[in-house]
Structures are given as C-alpha cells and as structure tokens.
Amino acid sequence: MRYIKLRDLEVSRIGLGAMGMSHGYTGSGTDDAGSIRAVHRALDLGVTLIDTAEIYGPYTNEELLGRALKGHREKVVLATKFGLVSHAGGGPWHQDSTAANIRTAVEGSLRRLGTDHIDLYYQHRVDPAVPVEETAGAVGELIAEGKVRAFGLSEAGPDTIRRAHAVQPVSAVQSEYSLWTRGIEERVLPVLRELHIGLVPFSPLGRGFLTGAVRSTEQFDENDFRRDNPRFSEENFAHNLALADEVAAVAAEAGATPAQVALAWLLAQGDDIAPIPGTKRVSRVEENTAADALTLSPAQLDRLGSLPPAAGDTHTEAQARMLER
Template sequence: MRYIKLRDLEVSRIGLGAMGMSQGYTGSGTDDAESIRTVHRALELGVTLIDTAEIYGPYTNEEMLGRALKGRRDKVVLATKFGLVSHGGEGAWNLDSSPANIRTAVEGSLKRLGTDHIDLYYQHRVDPNTPIEETAGAVGELIAEGKVRAFGLSEAGPDTIRRAHAVQPVTAVQSEYSLFTRGIEERVLPVLRELNIGLVPFSPLGRGMLTGTVRSTDQFDENDFRRDNPRFTGENFRRNLALADEVKALADEVGARPGQVALAWLLAQGDNIAPIPGTKRVARVEENAAADAVTLTAEQLDKLSSLPPAAGDTHTEAQARMLER
C-alpha cells in the first residue's frame, strides 16, 4: 500500500468506509464479528484511513470500531463526523453544527471509539443555521486541546470551504466522487487544489454497481437504502448497468476486477485523493486494497473519463437538500 498526504495528514491511498457495517446496505448490522475481522484485515494490508460517523447506527458503528481498534489504535488514522445529530433535544438526522453541539458530539465519539483523540473530524453536512466560521472555530479549539488532529468538511461547496479554511485550515473534504458521480469536478476540485486540501471520495464504487456484482434490486433486503435511490430504479438502473458493463469490459482487458479499475481511475485524478470504499467483508477489502497496484494507460483513463454520466440523481430529494455543490 502506498501513502499520500491529505494536507499534512499521511494516510493510505485507499481507506475503508465503515458505515455499511452498521446501516444502509443489505445485511448491515447483522455480523459485527465479520466486520471486525474486515477492519483487522484492512490494517494488515496497510490500510490506515478508517471512516465512521456518530450518525451511523446512530452510534453503533463507532462502538463497533472502538472494539475493533482496541490495542490497534496507533495503526489507524481515525476519521469521524459530527453535525447530523442534534444533542440538544431534536436528535438524529437534524443538522446542528453549533459549538455547543460539537462539544457534546466529540465527547461521545471519543468514548465510543475508545480513544483520546480523533485524527480527522468532519462536519458531516453544512448547517445553514450556524455560520461556518463558528463551526471551524469550535473544531480549532478542539485541535488546540489535543482532542482532534485535523478538520474536515463533507459535501461542502466552494464558498463554505473557503470561509471555513480562513478560520481553521481544512485538511480534507469528503464528497461523493466516482466514475458515476463527477459533480465536484467543475467547482469544488479546483478550490481543493488551490488551497492544498485533500479529497476523500465516498461511494467510489457507485454504491456497489461499479463492482459488477449488482445485477438486480432483488438482491437488496427491505432495509437497503438503494431500494428507493433514483439510480437503482426503473430505466435509470438499466442504463447504469450498461455503464457498469463497459467498466467491466475494460477491467477484463487490464486483468483486474471492475471495482479495482474504478478505484484506479479515481487515484489517477490527483496525488492527494484517498477514496474510502465501504465493505463489511474480508474478501472485498482485500480486493479494494489491491487496486492500489492497478495502473491504467492514458488511453484507458480517457476511455473511462469519456463514459456518459450515470442516469438518475445519486440522492433522494430529501437527501439532496443537505448537499452543497
């Protein structure tokens, strides 16, 4: 595994997203033992960047990672997120990035994760009711106290990134970015490059479709959020399967798995990009980590870049209202 810098934070080029171990996908939360084995195998393979959030569960994902990382904390660049749980009474899935809420959130995350510091602390979604300068300042205080090492933003737009960075340097921005989802390229990526801010793409495998293993929504259980995701419904799903087949055809030429080719394309987009493909299975984390060794030619990269965009929005209308672009 090779390593890169997200600003001053050194991480593995390929990280591990932990959300699906606890929520969102078919089988989530049903086998913590396998999830913990997956975390341990990732560490053996040189993966250091592991990503979670207090909202995942809520709370259960951080608790599971706390158990998985016991005795292994020094091998991990641990990232978690605040701002989608309002601890003042409104509860989960309510935006709150006020300084008081951040104070409550960080103490809970530290306890659940079994650590005295968080390496990368992200605002999960921009809170329109709290000036970003106040949020950045609050995280800056936590950095000064040693409870947090670095500040991150998730799904933030260019203006928010600039304003936050002026108060507290932003180490990384986490956004959905993949062959299927390229909306950040026009406005967000140039700002990150200008300010030397790293990019951490989530859902880099198109929520599973770019692996070539998703062929029917009948594969999803009733709790799988993809059941009502626009990209997985009707004609959109059929069009996106055809795109995934094109990625598979190129992967066959390369002698790699489709998901590995999708990750290799992402890694070729910059020197400070660290995707966090999510999985709860040992075999899949082995496959994802091996993508670090896949090299694509300029012609192959151009072919992938020229694929048409995926059909359908990547979020439901309610989810999309929490995003900045």
C-alpha cells in the same frame, strides 16, 4: 500500500469506509465479527484511513470500530463526523453544528471509539442555520485541546470551504466522487487544489453498482437505502447497468476486477485523493486495496473518462437538500 498527504495527515491511498458494517446496506449490522475481521485485514494490508460517523447506526458503527481498534489505535488515522445528531433534543437526523453541540458530540465519539483523540473530524453536512465560521472555530478549539488533530468538511461547496478554511485550515473534504459521480470536478476540486486540501471520495464504487455485482434491486433487503435511490430506480437501472458493463470490459482487458478498475481510475485523478470504499468482508478489503497496485493505460483511462453520465440523481430529493456541490 502507498501513502499520500491530506494537507498534514499522512494516509493510505485507499482507506476503509465503515458505514455499511452497521448502517444503510443489505446485511448491515448482522455480522459484527466479520466486520471486525475486515478491519483487521485492512490494517494488515497497510490501510490507515478508517472512516465512520456518529449518525451511522446511530452510534453503533463507532462502537463497533472502538472494539475493532482496541490495541490497534496507533496504526489508524481515524475519521468521524458530527452535525447530523442534535444532542440538545432534536436527536438523530436533525442538523446541529453549533459549538455546544460539537462539544457534546466529540465527547460521545471519543468514548464510543475508545480513544483520546480523533484524527480527522468532519462536519457531516453544512448546517444552513449555523455560520460555518462558528463551526470551524469550535473544531479549532478542540484541535488546540488535543481532542482532534484535523478539521474536515463533507459535501461542502466552494464558498463554504473558503470561509471555513479562513478560520481553521481544512485538511480534507469528503464528497461523493467516482466514475459515475463527477460533479465536484468543475467547482470543488479546483478550490481544494488551490488551498492544498485533500479529497476523500466516498461511494467510489457507486454504492456497489460499479463492481458489476448489482444486477437487480431484488438483491436489496427492505432496509437498504438503495431501494429509494434514484440511480437504482427502474427507469434508470438499465442505462446505469450498461455503464457498469463498460467498466467490466476494461477490467477484463486489464486483468483486474471492475472494483479495482473504478478505484484505479479515481487514484489516477491526483495524488491528493484517498477514496474510502466500504465493505464488511475480508475478501472485498483484499480486492479493493489491491487497486493501489493497478496502473491503467492512457487509452483505458480515456475510455473510462469518456463514459456518459449516469442516469438519476445520487440522492433522494430530501437528501440532496443537504448537499453543496
């Protein structure tokens, strides 16, 4: 495994997103023992960046990682997120990035994760009710106290990134970025590079679509959030399946899997990018991390980069209102 810098944080080029172990996808929360084995296998393969959030579950994903990382904490750059749980009474899925709420949130995350510090602490979504300067300042205080090492933002736009960075240097921005979600390239990515901020793409495999394994929404159980996702709707599915088939064709040519090709394309976009493909299976961890050793030819990169846009929004209308891109 090779390593890069997210500003001052050294991380593996490929990380591990833990959300699906507990939340959001078909089978989430049904095999904690398998999920813990997947975390341990990732560590064996040199993965250091592991990502969670208090809202995942809520809380159960952090608790799971706390168990998985017991005795292994020193190997990990541990990232979690605040801001989608209001601890003052609103509860889960109520935005609250006030300084007081961040204080409460960090103590809960530290306790559940079984650690005395969080390496990368993200604001999960920009809170329109709270100036980002207040949020950045609150995280800066936690950094000064040693409870947090670095500050991050998730799905933040250029103006928010600049304003936050002026108060407390931002080490990483997490945003959806993949072969079929490239909206950050025009406005966000240039700002990150200007300010020397790393990029952590989530859903780098298009929520499973780019692996070629998703052939029908009938594969999803009733709790799988992809059932309501516009990319997976009936009117968009066939178009997007054709894109996944194009990735599979390049994979066959490269002697790799579609997931490895999708990740290799992403890694080829810069040495300041550390995607966090999510899985709860050891076999997928092994497959995904092997993408670090795959080098695509210029012709293959051009072919992938020329794919037409995917059909459908990446989020529901309600979810999209919380995004800045």
